[in-house]
Amino acid sequence: MKSDLAAVNPRKTPRQRRSAVLVEAIYEAGARILETEGLAGLNTNRVATVAGVSVGSLYQYFPSKEAIVAGLLRQSRQDLLDGMRQVLATSEGETFEVIVDRLLGVAARGQFDRPSLARTLEYAEGMLAIDQETRALKTELAEEIANFLAQHGIARPLIAAWDLISLVRGLIDAAGLRGETDAADVQKRARYAVFGYLEKMRVAG
Amino acid sequence: MKSDLAAVNPRKTPRQRRSAVLVEAIYEAGARILETEGLAGLNTNRVATVAGVSVGSLYQYFPSKEAIVAGLLRQSRQDLLDGMRQVLATSEGETFEVIVDRLLGVAARGQFDRPSLARTLEYAEGMLAIDQETRALKTELAEEIANFLAQHGIARPLIAAWDLISLVRGLIDAAGLRGETDAADVQKRARYAVFGYLEKMRVAG
DNA sequence: GTCTATAGGCTGATAGAC
């Protein structure tokens, strides 16, 4: 069962409005539980209760509890990827520094308001059977950034992309968990590390 | 039970050699399970089996499964703190750059050989009822580093210490999980980010 | 001190009523 990858995806995409509301309620309930109690605290009964639906209804749209977590992870990754692509697509004529800063802003916004959720989802990937499609989003993101870095003369662009993603995530997430609220200040500090890294990576690998 | 803080510490510190071996076997079994299957895969029966002891014996030294995880977390934090303190205590006459690099080396060594374990332990802190003493080790580490940074003219030293710890952890951990094996190369890249951050923090906060 | 056996509780998932 744990290796049955078909069982970790949402069962069906609801086209009825009522169903869409139900799925949305389940996702939000799942997110809140992950935020406050972590992966271990998430079980189908609790999700259903918090969402205000019954377990039976939940199982009509999610074949397993893993599917709820996988869906949340996919959403958050897709949002981040879309945001980054939009920045890169509308960066005609901007300087390298400005673009990097805008990318940083997208990453910071996605991570900083719900750091506990972001951290749990990230951790969940390693522990759950996540579908290939959701996993691929992570790679797509890195490649998108690597491509951008390569165009601006950064050595070993894919490695650099991975490094920057994980470094920024670590810094922002920790700040959020410590209770910092000034997103602009955190972003500024992340910028220090990012540009320091990039300057060195521009000359030598 | 979850809020019973007394239940997350090892039950007694064994002075008999046989007992010490048993406790050590349980810790190593727990570490291996956390590494391969994460927090959810760790249960007392499995730990006991892998350690080659019975559940009954396990419960003589650990009042709960959380106590095993908490013990592992404490060990890893204590090792890191000890390593850092030793570097700082033997850094007479060294340049700032050399000391930072040696600190980085200590952090890298502790994190890079078992990145999956390190990540799971870190995640576990937020989800488990960890005793105050173990939690305090994290603060002690940050303060130790902050004190060092302050002596060398870094602005907002405590914030900077937290940032550097989380940034380095994120970068090294991700590299390890991706399967990178060249620790020196990873450390070099971490150095780029760290010094870039510190240069900017030296002049303005 | 170490074991086996088991109790008691909780969870994932389903069946069947409405």
Added chain:
DNA sequence: GTCTATCAGCCTATAGAC
């Protein structure tokens, strides 16, 4: 489509034999 009720399995922790 949504619900309640329930079963079978797994887990923590303990009791009692040796």
